[in-house]
Amino acid sequence: MSDELLEPWRPTAGAWDRAAAAHLYRRAGFGATPAELERALEVGHEASLEQLFAERTEPALRASIRPLLAAGELELLQAWWMGLILAGGAPLHERMTLVWHDLFATSNDKVDDVRLMHAQNELFRTQGLGDFRALLHALARDPAMLVWLDGDSNRRGHANENFAREVLELFTLGIGNYEERDVQEAARAFSGWGTEGRASVFRAAQHDDGEKTLFAHAGRWSSDDALDLILAQPACARHVARVLLEAFVGSEVQEPWIAAVVAELVRCEWNVERVLRALLSSKLFFSPAARRARIAGPVELVAVAARALGARVAPRRAARWAAEMGQALFRPPSVKGWDGGRAWIHSGSWIARHNALVELARGGADEGEVHVDLALVLGAGAGEALAAALLERLLPDTADAELAAALRRTLRQPDLEQARIAGAALLLTTPEFQLF
Amino acid sequence: MLVTRRRFLIDGLRVTALVPALAGFARPCSGSQAERVLVVVQLTGGNDGLNTVVPLRQDGYFRARPTLGMKPSNLHALDADHGLHPSLGELGELFAEGQLSVVQGVGYPGANRSHFRSLEIWHSADPAQPPRGIGWLGRMADQILRTAPGSMPALHVGDEELPLALMGRSVFAPTVRDEHSLRLAELPSLADERSRLVAPGAATGDLAFLRGAARSAYAAAERMERAIAQPASSAYPDLDLAAKLRLIARLVAGGFDTRLFLVTLGGFDTHARQAQLHAARLDELARSLAAFQRDLTALGARERVLTFVFSEFGRRVEENASRGTDHGAAAPVFLAGGRMSGGMKGTPPDLEHLVDGDVGFTTDFRSLYTALERDWMGLEPSTSVPAFELGG
Structure with a gap:
């Protein structure tokens, strides 16, 4: 059964529709603009996928942060990344960057250096679709990570277990797949790695080069040896599979899904891009079980909503909205990252979602940071035509009669522009729209 | 005398509660008990219990803490053997006034040193099972909602994700960050x-x-x-925790029907250079909590609000080479306000008999939960662990 899950999806006539295309763009990227969605429908799902993998962020846009880093302001860095996400130049790469930021969650609250946070973010962007093993090895020497999890304090004879514990518990294996002793021994293997200025450094004199026993293997393990031993644990591939499934398929991950992705990870020798190619073109990905099966996180919600309306939102405004909803980029709440799923939602965050989405539908109201031309996106029609256009743009896969009736009642107002705003605000703030 | 009477009443009421067909579980307690409020303050990261309530007569303390050990002369005396950290002066005053209890050695069997797992254990009141998405406060909120439908039994004040403790079967505890966070556009x-x-x-x-x-x-x-149409007190320090507690005081005094509140104060994971970091965190705790107690007194609400301060674990007895401490086990908790008599409770840590380098637990935190759930809130407890005697 699990063999079939990742077989390529072969849509029957009409199955590659607006709902399917919107699903692909919501998951693999940060949603589609009206123009992107039309094009996707035209070229078909294989070509659309191909393009998602081929696209790279525009170099000028990516470099635009460099002169601003000297200011040391996190808000600028947050706005820069949000800008890359909203621009949609390389949706899959930005999506994967966010997935890794959530897994290897590092916060500027402790690192306190935007250059280090930026460098780690670029590491995710450039290596995030490559070999996971290489990414993990790079992370262990990433200066932001070394500051975040106390690398400098981890010295021979005076182990600091912070990094070792989180690598095992959160990054690779999960609780129950290692012993307390493994944490202590891994910490010894990682000892000596720290930072000097903004660079990582290995201080041989502070490395504990004695024998360590990790998962019952004894040896004079180095940091890299320890990571290889961890990667060889069966639980590691399962952990990574779960991370990818929760991000791309749905929050209720099922055992056969994990088995299928683990097999793919092994087959693709940990190459994330190849695994994602299989996953995103699979029967599983397009199956009903995967549709609208995740509660949208704040960053993706803001980006998808803005892009669906063809809106231009100042990145710093979008980043602030996401922060108010509980996802401040570069400031995950802990090394565990954002819990996601239902944990995104509480009264405070719901009202933050509500307020931001109403502001987006209104457009233009605040300091010129939100531009939206609803007439352009929804056409000149009123009444039924407007209702159909709104549903097509925002909830193409929802056939709820009550919702449609509520929308029609809302649109019954004399001013057409006010009707468009009210209709868009109504749909964006429905519980249905929060499901991606 | 008072203690005996109250416990008798509660025991009597538990009998009634077992016969819901006759008495109805709707009003298991007197009018005043149904108005009682529990505020939980979580010190996130693992508070160093030994430098919070210092066992100043134990040599083992000074041996294990060559640089982090507190000078006895700088401490705020609790009893002959214990003193509060120098930053906790205002808690010392509350203690002297009988408004603060210290329970030492609180933990659970099989101490877990993972922040996340240990928090899950405290939040779910279940050290053995993985959490099932229900927390101890959420369980109480479910019960309150059955007797007071349409009320908002529990509230989370902060900007972090909703803690497991507040998740219930039917209750959705809202989160508020400040007075403005629930303004709807x-x-x-x-x-x-x-x-x-x-x-x-x-x-x-x-x-x-x-x-x-x-x-x-x-x-x-x-x-x-x-x-928030009601005016707010201005006598709070300009600190995050103080702002959260001030909001709670306003809500309690303003007739909000919420009975369970949870707030967190982070920054207790002091692996390196602990002295300054820890002093600042404790300072924030002491000044905020003292301002809260004074405000509640002024609002006439002190007797019906009990504040419980805990952390997911204490820290390793022996300091590390980074002038910090690593994850440990049992630690003291604080209880403030309510109708307690205050004082030192529980069993002092025995530093000559450590468990894996940590302070072993002598009071199961679930016995405190039983006391808070049953004796304070008048609700069914999460577990069958017998209640800790709160007194008062």
Whole structure:
């Protein structure tokens, strides 16, 4: 059964529709603009996928942060990344960057250096679709990570277990797949790695080069040896599979899904891009079980909503909205990252979602940071035509009669522009729209 | 005398509660008990219990803490053997006034040194099982909601994700960050349609969950508008925890029907250079909590609000080479306000008999939960662990 899950999806006539295309763009990227969605429908799902993998962020846009880093302001860095996400130049790469930021969650609250946070973010962007093993090895020497999890304090004879514990518990294996002793021994293997200025450094004199026993293997393990031993644990591939499934398929991950992705990870020798190619073109990905099966996180919600309306939102405004909803980029709440799923939602965050989405539908109201031309996106029609256009743009896969009736009642107002705003605000703030 | 009488009453009421057909579980306690409030303050990261309540007569303490050990002369005396950290002066005053209890050696069997797992254990009151998405406060909120439908039994004040402790079966505890966080920007033409679209309907799974959350959010926004029409006290220090506690005092005094509050104070994971970091965190705790108690006294609400301060674990007895401490086990907790008599409770740590280098637990935190759930709140406890004697 699990063999079939990742077989390529072969849509029957009409199955590659607006709902399917919107699903692909919501998951693999940060949603589609009206123009992107039309094009996707035209070229078909294989070509659309191909393009998602081929696209790279525009170099000028990516470099635009460099002169601003000297200011040391996190808000600028947050706005820069949000800008890359909203621009949609390389949706899959930005999506994967966010997935890794959530897994290897590092916060500027402790690192306190935007250059280090930026460098780690670029590491995710450039290596995030490559070999996971290489990414993990790079992370262990990433200066932001070394500051975040106390690398400098981890010295021979005076182990600091912070990094070792989180690598095992959160990054690779999960609780129950290692012993307390493994944490202590891994910490010894990682000892000596720290930072000097903004660079990582290995201080041989502070490395504990004695024998360590990790998962019952004894040896004079180095940091890299320890990571290889961890990667060889069966639980590691399962952990990574779960991370990818929760991000791309749905929050209720099922055992056969994990088995299928683990097999793919092994087959693709940990190459994330190849695994994602299989996953995103699979029967599983397009199956009903995967549709609208995740509660949208704040960053993706803001980006998808803005892009669906063809809106231009100042990145710093979008980043602030996401922060108010509980996802401040570069400031995950802990090394565990954002819990996601239902944990995104509480009264405070719901009202933050509500307020931001109403502001987006209104457009233009605040300091010129939100531009939206609803007439352009929804056409000149009123009444039924407007209702159909709104549903097509925002909830193409929802056939709820009550919702449609509520929308029609809302649109019954004399001013057409006010009707468009009210209709868009109504749909964006429905519980249905929060499901991606 | 008073203690005996109250315990007798509660025991009597538990008998009634067992016969719901006759008495109804709707009013298991006297009018005043139904108005009682529990505020939980979580010190996130693992508070160093030994430098919070210092066992100043134990040589083992000074041997294990060559640089981090506190000078006895700088401490605020609790009893002959213990003193509070120098930053906790205002808690020392509360203690002297009988408004603060210290329970030492609180933990659980099989101490877990993972922040996340240990927090889950404290939040769910279940050291053995993985959490099932229900926390001890959420369990109480479910019970309160059965007797007071339409109320908002529990509230999370902060900007972090909703803690497991507050998750219940039927209750969705809202989160508020400050007085302004529940202000709704609504288009007037949408208000009516909105309530229809979030009605329960036939939805299941995440959609049903989202609709429930939306209903709670819109109801909370309305309540907040009403409660913050009341003036606020200005006698709080300019600190995050103080702002959160001030909001709680306003809500309690303003007639908000919430009975369970949870706030967190982070920054206790002091692996390196602990002395300054820890002093600052404790300073924030002491000044905020003292201002809260004074405000509650002024508002006439002190006797019905009990504050419980805990952390997911204490820290390793022996300091590390980074002038910090690593994850440990048992630690003291604080209880403030309510009707307690204050004082030192529990068993002091025995530094000559450590468990894996940590302070072993002598009081199971679940016995405190039973006391808070049953004796303070008048509700069914989470577990069958016998109640800790709070006194008062």
